Amino acid sequence: MTPRTVKADEAMRRGRLVKAEQFADPAVAVDMLADEAADVADAYVTPCVHAGIAAADVVCAARLGEYSRGENHDEAIALLSAVDKNLSGHLRVRC
Numbered sequence: 001m002t003p004r005t006v007k008a009d010e011a012m013r014r015g016r017l018v019k020a021e022q023f024a025d026p027a028v029a030v031d032m033l034a035d036e037a038a039d040v041a042d043a044y045v046t047p048c049v050h051a052g053i054a055a056a057d058v059v060c061a062a063r064l065g066e067y068s069r070g071e072n073h074d075e076a077i078a079l080l081s082a083v084d085k086n087l088s089g090h091l092r093v094r095c
Contacts, residue, residue: 004070005079008061016057016067023051049073052091056080059087 027047034040056076057067063083068076073091081088 004068004075005066006069008057008065008067012067013058013061016054016061020051020054020058023047023054027051056087056091059083 024047027044030040030044030047034044053073053076056079060067060076060079060083064079066079068079070076077088077091080091
């Protein structure tokens, strides 16, 4: 699969970093407030996935000068793999 990409500049990279943090912060809060992980699984996993995709965009923008703009998360994983297979493996994990 060849990911659809868009050229990235510094402003875009900073913006995606802010988005990654905006998604990660509530995930941490949900995790800390939950009595049982199973009770909040979707509320936790969904922002984690979005934070991971945004973080992948930041890494790809910094290293490749482009990021994935496809609707399929697998495209972001494929592009990240070109930068770092270990990181892409973490993003590939399915819950």
